[in-house]
Amino acid sequence: MSYFKPQFRHPQLPTNERGFTRTAYEGLISTLCAGCGHDSISAAIIQACWELSLEPHRIAKVSGIGCSSKSPTYFLNKSHGFNSVHGRMPSVATGAFAGNHDLNYIGVSGDGDSASIGMGQFAHVVRRNLNMLYMVENNGCYGLTKGQDSATADEGSKSRTGQVNPFENIDLVGVALEIGATFVARSFSGDKQQLVPLIKAAIAHKGFALIDVISPCVTFNNHHGSTKSYDYTREHVQSGNIVDFVPSRTEITANYEEGQTHSVQLHDGSMLNLAKTKPEHDPGNLRAAVNALQASREEGEILTGLIYIDTEEPDFKTMMKIGEKPLNSLSQDELCPGGERLEKINASLR
Amino acid sequence: MSVQQKSSSSSKAKPVISSVNEFVIKFANVNGSGSASANTLFAKSIFRSGIPVAPRNIFPSNIQGLPTWYEVRVSEQGYLAKRGGGVDIMVSVNPQSMMEDVQEVLPGGFFVYDDTKPLDIRMLRRDIHYIGLPLTDITNREYEDARLRQLFKNVIYVGALAALLDIKLDVIDKLISEQFAKKEKLIKPNCEALRLGFDAVRESHSCPLAIRVEARDLVGDKIMMTGNSACGLGAVYAGATVAAWYPITPSTSVAEAFEKYASQLRYDKETDTKRYAVIQAEDELAAMGMVIGANWNGARSFTATSGPGVSLMTEFLGLAYFAEVPAVLIDVQRAGPSTGMPTRTQQGDILSSVYASHGDTRHVCLFPADPFDCFKLTVDAFDIAERLQTPVIMLTDLDVGMNDCMSNPLEWDDNYQYDRGKVLSAKELEEIEKFGRYNDVDGDNIPYRTLPGTHPEKGAFFTRGTSRDEFAIYTEKGEAYQRNMERLLAKWYSAPDYLPEPVITRSGKSASGATASHGFIFFGTSRDAVHEAVDILQNNGQVIDMLQLLAVPFHDSVREFINMHDHIYVIEQNRDAQMRTVLMNELDCDPLKLRSVLHYDGSPLSASVVIERVKPLMNIENIQSSN
Ligand SMILES: Cc1ncc(C[n+]2csc(CCOP(=O)(O)OP(=O)(O)O)c2C)c(N)n1
Ligand code: SF4
Numbered sequence: 001m002s003y004f005k006p007q008f009r010h011p012q013l014p015t016n017e018r019g020f021t022r023t024a025y026e027g028l029i030s031t032l033c034a035g036c037g038h039d040s041i042s043a044a045i046i047q048a049c050w051e052l053s054l055e056p057h058r059i060a061k062v063s064g065i066g067c068s069s070k071s072p073t074y075f076l077n078k079s080h081g082f083n084s085v086h087g088r089m090p091s092v093a094t095g096a097f098a099g100n101h102d103l104n105y106i107g108v109s110g111d112g113d114s115a116s117i118g119m120g121q122f123a124h125v126v127r128r129n130l131n132m133l134y135m136v137e138n139n140g141c142y143g144l145t146k147g148q149d150s151a152t153a154d155e156g157s158k159s160r161t162g163q164v165n166p167f168e169n170i171d172l173v174g175v176a177l178e179i180g181a182t183f184v185a186r187s188f189s190g191d192k193q194q195l196v197p198l199i200k201a202a203i204a205h206k207g208f209a210l211i212d213v214i215s216p217c218v219t220f221n222n223h224h225g226s227t228k229s230y231d232y233t234r235e236h237v238q239s240g241n242i243v244d245f246v247p248s249r250t251e252i253t254a255n256y257e258e259g260q261t262h263s264v265q266l267h268d269g270s271m272l273n274l275a276k277t278k279p280e281h282d283p284g285n286l287r288a289a290v291n292a293l294q295a296s297r298e299e300g301e302i303l304t305g306l307i308y309i310d311t312e313e314p315d316f317k318t319m320m321k322i323g324e325k326p327l328n329s330l331s332q333d334e335l336c337p338g339g340e341r342l343e344k345i346n347a348s349l350r
Numbered sequence: 351m352s353v354q355q356k357s358s359s360s361s362k363a364k365p366v367i368s369s370v371n372e373f374v375i376k377f378a379n380v381n382g383s384g385s386a387s388a389n390t391l392f393a394k395s396i397f398r399s400g401i402p403v404a405p406r407n408i409f410p411s412n413i414q415g416l417p418t419w420y421e422v423r424v425s426e427q428g429y430l431a432k433r434g435g436g437v438d439i440m441v442s443v444n445p446q447s448m449m450e451d452v453q454e455v456l457p458g459g460f461f462v463y464d465d466t467k468p469l470d471i472r473m474l475r476r477d478i479h480y481i482g483l484p485l486t487d488i489t490n491r492e493y494e495d496a497r498l499r500q501l502f503k504n505v506i507y508v509g510a511l512a513a514l515l516d517i518k519l520d521v522i523d524k525l526i527s528e529q530f531a532k533k534e535k536l537i538k539p540n541c542e543a544l545r546l547g548f549d550a551v552r553e554s555h556s557c558p559l560a561i562r563v564e565a566r567d568l569v570g571d572k573i574m575m576t577g578n579s580a581c582g583l584g585a586v587y588a589g590a591t592v593a594a595w596y597p598i599t600p601s602t603s604v605a606e607a608f609e610k611y612a613s614q615l616r617y618d619k620e621t622d623t624k625r626y627a628v629i630q631a632e633d634e635l636a637a638m639g640m641v642i643g644a645n646w647n648g649a650r651s652f653t654a655t656s657g658p659g660v661s662l663m664t665e666f667l668g669l670a671y672f673a674e675v676p677a678v679l680i681d682v683q684r685a686g687p688s689t690g691m692p693t694r695t696q697q698g699d700i701l702s703s704v705y706a707s708h709g710d711t712r713h714v715c716l717f718p719a720d721p722f723d724c725f726k727l728t729v730d731a732f733d734i735a736e737r738l739q740t741p742v743i744m745l746t747d748l749d750v751g752m753n754d755c756m757s758n759p760l761e762w763d764d765n766y767q768y769d770r771g772k773v774l775s776a777k778e779l780e781e782i783e784k785f786g787r788y789n790d791v792d793g794d795n796i797p798y799r800t801l802p803g804t805h806p807e808k809g810a811f812f813t814r815g816t817s818r819d820e821f822a823i824y825t826e827k828g829e830a831y832q833r834n835m836e837r838l839l840a841k842w843y844s845a846p847d848y849l850p851e852p853v854i855t856r857s858g859k860s861a862s863g864a865t866a867s868h869g870f871i872f873f874g875t876s877r878d879a880v881h882e883a884v885d886i887l888q889n890n891g892q893v894i895d896m897l898q899l900l901a902v903p904f905h906d907s908v909r910e911f912i913n914m915h916d917h918i919y920v921i922e923q924n925r926d927a928q929m930r931t932v933l934m935n936e937l938d939c940d941p942l943k944l945r946s947v948l949h950y951d952g953s954p955l956s957a958s959v960v961i962e963r964v965k966p967l968m969n970i971e972n973i974q975s976s977n
């Protein structure tokens with residue numbers, strides 16, 4: 001845990017297109033354990049939002065309960081945040097989005113929060129294709145309640161006290177693919193190079209974007225025998241692709257080898273260029289994505305990168321036919337039918 | 351003014367109930383047989399004849415095949431509560447329940463049945479009148495298709511009743527043509543079916559009966575509507591934009607009504623877009639989460655559920671209370687606990703609503719009695735929730751929610767402006783030196799809110815269910831936590847300023863000059879039964895004052911009313927005297943003074959039940975319990 005933040009800032013910190021320095025995207029000092037994967041993810045979110053030049057106050061942060069869900073306090077201090085109840089962030093995000101679709105929604109959850117108590121809400125927010133970035137900070141345990149196994153703990157993984165987990169794990173990436181998620185990615189808190197462009201792409205994606213980030217819990221699940229430790233993850237990560245996010249206004253300059261690249265145009269005009277490390281994995285093809293995931297599982301590897309993307313499916317706003325003007329900004333005149341109309345309704349009830 | 355009498359000229363003659371416009375008729379049907387619209391047609395024809403009417407569905411938790419009943423009280427005196435104590439006419443269309451149906455007819459009453467087959471002799475009673483109708487014969491003769499036979503059978507018995515009770519055919523014809531305005535082809539066959547029954551019964555029986563209908567002009571501009579429709583429409587008028595819900599009887603039709611009216615009133619054809627969102631959630635937890643999320647963003651949002659749903663929502667209700675996020679919850683109560691009697695009425699969620707959630711929580715609750723109230727209080731609920739930044743729970747029940755209730759017409763004042771509460775705009779934020787979400791700058795225990803996305807630099811904070819200080823900064827300091835809890839409590843005590851006042855009816859003094867020493871306290875759908883009971887008791891010389899609660903927490907006038915009377919009777923539809931508990935808890939009043947009058951068998955409250963229960967308490971054993 002870091003006890004103080006240096007107040008001194010370099011006068012020539014770089015600014016983004018909106019003129020903001022990175023500081024404008026920071027949060028309060030973290031109170032998580034030093035070395036906790038969640039803090040690296042917060043840093044990646046800050047970096048991604050800064051690089052995207054988002055207006056901080058047009059972002060809304062939502063979370064459930066857990067160490068992971070606490071972390072929105074530690075980034076984007078100029079954004080409103082809502083630390084709701086355990087496992088129920090998706091519903092709060094859904095209502096918030098319905099009320100105002102003009103904000104960028106960043107949801108932060110944990111593996112306990114999403115794969116145990118919140119499994120139901122997780123499944124339903126996926127199928128609604130709610131426009132949000134849904135970040136699972138996955139450490140295979142319940143950090144905040146002192147390290148019990150979570151539902152994402154792998155079968156055979158050892159707890160700190162040496163007990164072996166006998167149960168199958170729930171892979172949220174697999175679940176999300178199965179129930180129709182339109183943006184599915186996995187990453188590792190220790191791989192900022194991969195995580196930052198993924199976050200940017202997820203925010204630009206029109207619809208629901210899941211990033212399952214392996215985020216080791218240094219205090220309760222970082223020992224030998226755990227399959228969610230830093231060491232184990234580093235050894236077993238197998239990147240399916242290298243992601244490069246190109247904002248809409250930028251000229252595309254990078255050169256990729258023929259047949260090894262895959263480009264996806266996002267709704268806001270930006271491009272997602274993927275350098276494939278596994279040529280058979282085409283993230284635009286659901287079957288290929290499922291196969292790649294399964295293959296990596298059989299090999300005992302952890303597949304990361306952009307696993308699947310579908311830019312065609314209608315998002316929640318479209319399916320709900322919500323008009324352009326956010327519902328929370330409609331005036332009484334636009335909402336209330338008035339007395340004359342009520343008289344007609346009365347007349348129809350006689 | 352009682353027009354009902356049981357005349358028997360000699361001891362041997364069968365008694366005959368004779369009455370104009372004051373009777374109860376009950377239809378025994380099979381669930382899913384299409385009887386509902388014919389039954390409604392009947393009730394509506396009474397209403398159109400200018401006579402107060404109160405129809406009620408009694409139905410099982412089942413889709414097809416089990417018995418259902420439709421009980422209609424016709425009351426020239428305007429009594430709309432369930433009358434209780436047997437029926438005057440039974441229209442028996444369900445062989446399955448015939449045995450019990452025949453027993454329900456009062457001596458001198460009428461049993462209308464299908465005499466295509468002879469009646470089982472076990473159904474024969476000497477003290478009632480049998481009116482056979484060859485229903486199956488007629489439908490077999492007139493219709494080829496089995497489905498049509500079933501459907502028109504219902505209209506045929508309505509035609510027969512028109513002859514028996516002297517309801518004018520043109521009134522019913524008009525209702526039919528209104529009902530099928532968009533399917534004109536159906537008007538003629540329905541009117542014909544009506545006449546088949548009308549003519550058939552006139553051939554075999556002398557019409558009308560001693561019980562009959564005479565047109566009056568007693569309903570004025572009243573309307574007939576279900577409470578659930580009124581709630582849904584109220585939410586549209588209140589400017590609710592996000593409705594999140596999970597299906598459960600008897601509340602489902604609230605969300606459906608909201609969607610129906612919103613799709614007519616808030617749909618933009620040109621762009622094919624809606625100025626509302628109805629989200630069918632995965633469960634009630636999610637429904638409440640969505641409501642809180644939308645309200646956090648400043649969109650008016652509500653959910654509707656019943657007891658089991660309220661149980662699931664309690665964790666979220668605590669969050670909304672503590673984090674001070676507005677929310678509106680409409681609880682259409684049914685008989686619990688657990689699945690209990692899901693299609694029967696009760697007022698059993700008082701305690702689980704007022705004190706919903708763990709820790710010290712108290713919620714504002716509202717209690718409408720009829721569709722007029724349902725509409726009005728739904729509109730009020732959104733103002734109250736935003737003004738007080740807290741959940742508001744409106745407790746209705748199956749009786750008002752799902753039955754067509756005669757009610758005063760809905761009212762709207764075009765000059766009225768929504769009270770959106772204390773929400774800071776970007777400009778207002780600009781002028782504030784330091785914003786503190788939970789900082790009570792006005793001294794009224796209600797701090798200012800900000801909505802996400804308002805201002806680039808100011809007003810952002812973290813909404814959370816964990817303790818925090820006045821500036822929304824996380825803290826586990828006991829003093830800060832306690833300061834906040836004290837403010838929430840003070841806010842609760844000030845809530846009555848924004849809540850509807852109780853309705854107090856003073857009886858004045860009795861003939862002997864005595865002031866009322868008896869006070870009746872009640873709420874919700876108990877109102878009509880209590881009013882009727884009090885009429886009867888006052889006619890018998892009792893002096894009684896009434897207080898109808900519309901809201902918790904209580905106004906001072908409730909305490910004063912209790913203090914003013916020697917004996918208070920708290921009348922409610924549950925086993926555990928839940929409102930009495932709330933009165934004791936909130937007003938610290940002497941428990942011995944509050945006597946319980948309870949009814950909770952799942953049927954609506956009737957005046958006779960009230961009287962039977964209060965008699966021993968009031969020492970008035972000799973009073974008759976009906977008019
Ligand atoms: C209804 C409810 N049950 C239990 C808890 C206790 N609890 C708090 S956090 C947590 C687990 C969090 O695990 P995870 O989501 O994986 O977050 P992490 O701390 O590992 O980041 C639990 C069980 C709670 N807050 N609410
Ligand atoms: S307990 Fe684990 S998850 Fe929680 S802050 Fe510490 S390292 Fe992170």
Ligand SMILES: [Mg+2]
Binds near residue numbers: 143
């Ligand atoms: Mg965890």
